Amino acid sequence: GQQLNQSPQSMFIQEGEDVSMNCTSSSIFNTWLWYKQDPGEGPVLLIALYKAGELTSNGRLTAQFGITRKDSFLNISASIPSDVGIYFCAGQQSYSGGGADGLTFGKGTHLIIQP
Amino acid sequence: GAVVSQHPSWVICKSGTSVKIECRSLDFQATTMFWYRQFPKQSLMLMATSNEGSKATYEQGVEKDKFLINHASLTLSTLTVTSAHPEDSSFYICSARDFSNSNQPQHFGDGTRLSIL
Numbered sequence: 224g225q226q227l228n229q230s231p232q233s234m235f236i237q238e239g240e241d242v243s244m245n246c247t248s249s250s251i252f253n254t255w256l257w258y259k260q261d262p263g264e265g266p267v268l269l270i271a272l273y274k275a276g277e278l279t280s281n282g283r284l285t286a287q288f289g290i291t292r293k294d295s296f297l298n299i300s301a302s303i304p305s306d307v308g309i310y311f312c313a314g315q316q317s318y319s320g321g322g323a324d325g326l327t328f329g330k331g332t333h334l335i336i337q338p
Numbered sequence: 339g340a341v342v343s344q345h346p347s348w349v350i351c352k353s354g355t356s357v358k359i360e361c362r363s364l365d366f367q368a369t370t371m372f373w374y375r376q377f378p379k380q381s382l383m384l385m386a387t388s389n390e391g392s393k394a395t396y397e398q399g400v401e402k403d404k405f406l407i408n409h410a411s412l413t414l415s416t417l418t419v420t421s422a423h424p425e426d427s428s429f430y431i432c433s434a435r436d437f438s439n440s441n442q443p444q445h446f447g448d449g450t451r452l453s454i455l
Contacts, residue, residue: 256443256444258446263448263449263451264448265342265344265431265433265446265448265449266382266446267446268443268444268445271443311382315443324387325374325384325387325397326372326384327384328382328383330380330381
């Protein structure tokens with residue numbers, strides 16, 4: 224089946240540092256999504272990307288949809304303690320977020336912020 | 339915004355028991371809902387797509403007779419883990435989308451942690 228390769232697996236950073244993580248795929252996805260998951264909870268949507276090359280921001284978060292439709296990155300600027308958690312990329316075959324197909328998730332990036 | 343509710347949030351039961359998990363869309367109608375499973379320290383894996391008024395579509399390797407899905411209304415899908423065994427212990431998460439807005443991505447419930455003794 225389709226797989227998303229997400230890296231890094233974990234990051235240990237100091238508060239205030241910028242963070243960058245990315246996902247690559249061997250196959251094309253027409254929608255890329257980034258989620259954050261806190262322990263014991265469901266994923267919460269951070270950014271949705273629908274067009275190849277699209278660069279979208281949500282506060283301190285910025286994500287880009289790769290031109291080839293096979294990759295995406297997420298940047299977090301000036302990290303704060305509440306940014307701690309697991310970040311997942313997800314791909315969908317549908318061209319909009321509302322497709323009838325499920326999501327394929329990356330393996331996650333565990334962000335740890337050291338005081 | 340779109341809200342998806344799951345119930346129960348935590349279940350502990352004996353091996354051989356059947357367990358039902360509910361997924362509700364609270365402020366929108368969802369013709370399609372999705373069920374995912376997440377083992378500890380792993381990613382979410384799509385199990386099945388739940389379609390209102392028709393049969394669910396299962397991903398490869400997921401036993402449809404083991405994981406029964408019923409989507410009887412536009413706001414409710416249920417997943418029943420039949421004759422659960424310890425290896426079925428996992429975090430089960432549903433998602434749904436607002437079918438009246440084609441650009442709305444999937445929103446997730448808070449998950450159900452299933453522990454089989």
